Amino acid sequence: MNVYKIYLDQLTQLLFNFKSDNNLTFDFNEILTKLTLEPPKSLDHGDMSTNLAMILSKYLSLKPIQIANMFIGYIAKLPGVDEVNVAGPGFINIKLTEKTWNSCLKSILSNEKKWDATDLGNGKKINIEYISANPTGPLHAGHTRGAVFGDALASLLKEVGYEVTKEYYINDAGSQIDKLVNSALLRYEECLGKKIKEIPEGLYPGEYLKEVGQKLVEQFGSDLKSNEPSKVSELVRQVSLDVIMKIIRNDLLRLGIEMDVYTSEKEIISGSLLEKTLSILEDKDLIYKGILDPPKGTKPKNWEEREQLLFKSSNFGDDTDRALKKSDGSWTYFATDMAYHLDKINRTNGNLINVLGADHIGYISRINAAVQALSDGSISIDTKVCSLVNLLEDGKPVKMSKRSGNFVTLSDIIDAVGKDVIRFIMLTRRNDQSLDFDFKKVTEKSKDNPVFYVQYAHARCNSIFKSANVLEKDLLADNFSNLTTKEEIELIKFISLWPRSLELAAKNHEPHRLCYYLIELSSLFHSLWNKGKDDQSFKFIIDNNKKLTNSRLCLVKAVAMTIRKGLKILSIEPVLEM
RNA sequence: GGACGCGUAGCUCAGCUGGAUAGAGCAACUGCCUUCUAAGCAGUAGGUCAGAGGUUCGAAUCCUCUCGCGUUCACCA
Structure with missing residues (x-):
């Protein structure tokens, strides 16, 4: 029972009759896409306002006001309409009777659940990937906004009838995992009684890895390292990821977030998806061996001219083609991410949304290119970028030091202000605007909050x-x-x-x-x-x-x-x- | 140097994919508590929508250029 929709339908009918009565030839559907019925900015202009006359003007070569005058008689006869008049450049303003609004309230109250129903989503499938934080530590302040934004967008889309999949991509491969394993091994030794002076630069110093060390001792005793190195690292990897993902899931739950699907990067790499991806791209002649130009302007210090396997993402609007293999022969992050997106396309059978932090802005065009290439343009991907959040305490920046592992975690923020405050405040700004989050202000009991x-x-x-x-x-x-x-x-x-x-x-x-x-x-x-x-x-x-x-x-x-x-x-x- | 984003009242920001006289909150000033919660409300003042062109019936919104701020820039994730 959307009043605007009801009257828009009636307008459409009037327009249809007008067209056939006068044997006009304009493209009806084209007009419909432009036709609006909106609340006017000022209430003095009535309850709803349509641009009908203005958009028809081009097709009939008449002035908007002339056309408007042809319609107002018909509109005035529609049920519930009080007054109709033409204003400004050719708006038709409609005022509804008090009774109409009274009965609106009635229908709202008697259809509490359905009065705002819409067929916008209509059961279409959509996949939204958000958070996807590296599983090397607990979620911190920087992840919060994307988490809240993605989650709110997901339930918003669900509300309007989409079939939504909420997805988290676990980056459990790559060099940061090696670092994680090494850091965990230090904690393991510490737990066995060895004295650890300081966690070396480049490793993860956070206390949360002590739990991993403890678990390793419980499970493998003191002779873990007697295994083959590759086996040791695999065992430590699994225990570390288990512990950390549990922490992450738990923090998300405290924030009111439950993901539908967790997908592992490692599994993408070890499965057949990469090969599939490559063969699709090869068939389309989108892969070649070549040498990239160095970036214009400041040249990277250790730039090395090198032939590598490339994807022609510049065919799809990216600035340059993108590397698929690293110098050590392993796949780049982008290559596996392409395979992951193919996976999402196949599973979803609908459009995709990615929620990223502002620091990944340069990555968007190559993923767009990949999705376009892999789906033949049939799947659209919308990447939403969440800008920085400035954490403040009464106007002063909260100090964060990643090096000491002393950063503000999501869990800290939930403890300080609660889930509901975080969720609301994080959404009081457009996602692409940076946002101040002041611990004092957001808990204040005033109109300012x-x-x-x-x-x-x-x-x-x-x-x-x-x-x-x-x-x-x-x-x-x-x-x-x-x-x-x-x-x-x-x-x-x-x-x-x-x-x-x-x-x-x-x-x-x-x-x-x-x-x-x-x-x-x-x-x-x-x-x-x-x-x-x-x-x-x-x-x-x-x-x-x-x-x-x-x-x-x-x-x-x-x-x-x-x-x-x-x-x-x-x-x-x-x-x-x- | 390139790419992307941003630039709206003193401050923090909305602005319905191009509509009418550009809107809120804070701060400032003026009022309103024997009353359904004053933790609130009403009013006043505050604008070259960064700047310059262009597109059209019509631009804060779309296009081009300039300036300023931010993020980012082979092989990391």
Whole structure:
């Protein structure tokens, strides 16, 4: 029951009739893609506004205003329409009757679950890969934003009907794993009683590896190293990864995140996917041996001109072709990542989303190229880049030192401010904007803190039900014709915008829009609440008027419901009391 | 030097894939608590949308160039 959709359908019908009545030849579908019915910026312009006349102007070679005047008579006759007028360069503004809005509220309350249903996703499959942090240590501050963003986007897409797979790629191969193994072995020796002065530069110094050392002693005793070196390293690798991935999963759970699929890089390498990938690319003549030009400008110090196996990613808009094999003959990260993306394409049978940190921005175009090449352009991949988060404590930067292993972990942040605060604040900025996360501000109980502001609105709704001595669930939808004040109608209008906001957020892959919607809804509600302070007649509970009280409480219920819908998508618990 | 992103009120940021007079919060100033939570609300003031061109009925939004900030730049992951 999306009002905007209902009237857009009616407009489409009018347009269709107009076209056939006048034997016009314009491309109907082309017009439809441009046709909009939107809430105007200013409420003075009515409830909805369409660009119908402006887009037709080109095809009919008439001025927009002339065309608009041809339509307004028809639009005015549509059910529920109060006024229609032409304004500005040719907008057609439509004002709906109070009754229409009253019945909107009714249908919202009587279809709590379905009123914002949409067919946007329509069961289409989509795979979203996020976090994918190296399994060499616990998640830290830098991973938090991508984790929250990816997770919110995933549930947003699920909400609008996509079949979503949430995926974590475990980089359990490559040189950082060798470092991990060596670091763990030191902890193993330490656990056996050997004194470790300091973890050497280049290895992982974090305390969490002590647990790995301990586990190794428990499982293999003191003679682990009597095995063949390759076997030792494999055993240590497995135990280390087990321990660390358990820590990571547990931290994610505390943040409210459960991934559907964990895929191992090592398994991609040892399986047949790499060969498959190469043969697909070879068939398309996209692989060759060649010499890359050094990067323009500053030349890397140890640049070595060398023939290597290359993928023609420049055919697909990348700046240069990309290497598939390292100088030691092993596959590059990119080569296995291509195979991994082929794997995702095959499993998903739908579009892909990757969530990356800003430091990987240079990597995007080659992955786009790979996906395009491997899917013959049939699969689209949208890479969302999350910019830096500046951790602050009352305006001053929190010091982090990776070298000592003394960085702020995700777990620390959850301990300090809680999951709900992290999730909301991380989404109060567009993903490509950098964000300040101030430990003091985000826990402040003031209007300056959006989490608090929205939660307070929800708690206030609940407190009103309490004062009225009713249970929210017992409030029943009525015809609501007694809700007539400007403020009440405006609130209903804004709630009616929810399905539209949801769809736009999903379409654009921008979950932050939900936060802004919730903040604005809360603001409208706080505003109306306070109006009752100045003028008793605006109070929700009117002592000698049961019917009006019921209607107003229902409006409050609709606010609470909508806030909960939004918070649920963000995986944030609504608060009942503060 | 190349690539990508960003540049909107004093500060922090929205701006609905091109719409009407560019919007919030903070800070500043002025009001509102015997009342459903003042942890809030109302009002005032604040703008060359970095700059210059272009595209069209119409540009903060799209294109080109310039300036500034950030990330990144064979073989790492």
